[in-house]
Amino acid sequence: MNPAAELKEIVGHAKRYLADAAEMGLDPPGISPLAQDPPENRPSRVSTLGALRDFIGDCKRCKLWEGRAHLVFGEGSPHAHLVFVGEGPGRDEDAEGRPFVGEAGKLLTKIIENGMGLKREDVYICNVVKCRPPKNRVPEGDEVAFCIPFLKRQIEIISPEVVCALGLTAAQSLLGRPFTMSRERGTWVSYQDIPMMPTYHPAYLLRNPSAKRQVWEDVQKIMKLMKLEVKTNV
16 A cells, blocks of 8 residues: 555545544543553552552542442452453442443343353452443543553453453443444454454443344354354243
8 A cells, every 4th residue: 555545545544433433432542541650559550459448448539439339349259250340330330339230231131141151259340430420422532542541450450361342332431543333343353362252232232222132142252262162042
């Protein structure tokens, strides 16, 4: 490809990213606000999930704290081989302080336990943002910017074999690039050299039951990579 054509392609990718970001309410990518803190005040200095939760504390770094009942950190095995990442807490999660406990969470639990043959406590489940956005709206760019270092550190500490990104916000926030769920769902991508499978969020399946087959196909790919027995009668 000649330089002019290559530059044109780069500009085209950038424009598509900005359009996608604007559509989902995200600001253009930039330096995380936490990266401006001195090293001793950054989440990278902590080495356990418990220490990271203590580091976050009674977080008031972005405006989401004003409407929350509970901060929802995440739960599961600190040694999990599989990490599920969603968008943010909903009403039930905010009330209980636990991720994925509402109707979407029950469906995720069914996928994990009935479909994959694992226990919920064997995996780790968390979200891009730790506080519920008002009326379950998509997290805004500044909210993601403050919270994403915590999510990334969670994944670094756990060091899983596979990450499953549930929905567009999770996939795009982790990859830091444009992502089209309808085109790229079900295709392996890499997050920090960890295989990541993007698929539909369970809440999407509640609204669109016909997509369950596609998600099950994606889950089967995860199971094959993890060398789990794939059931054919689910």
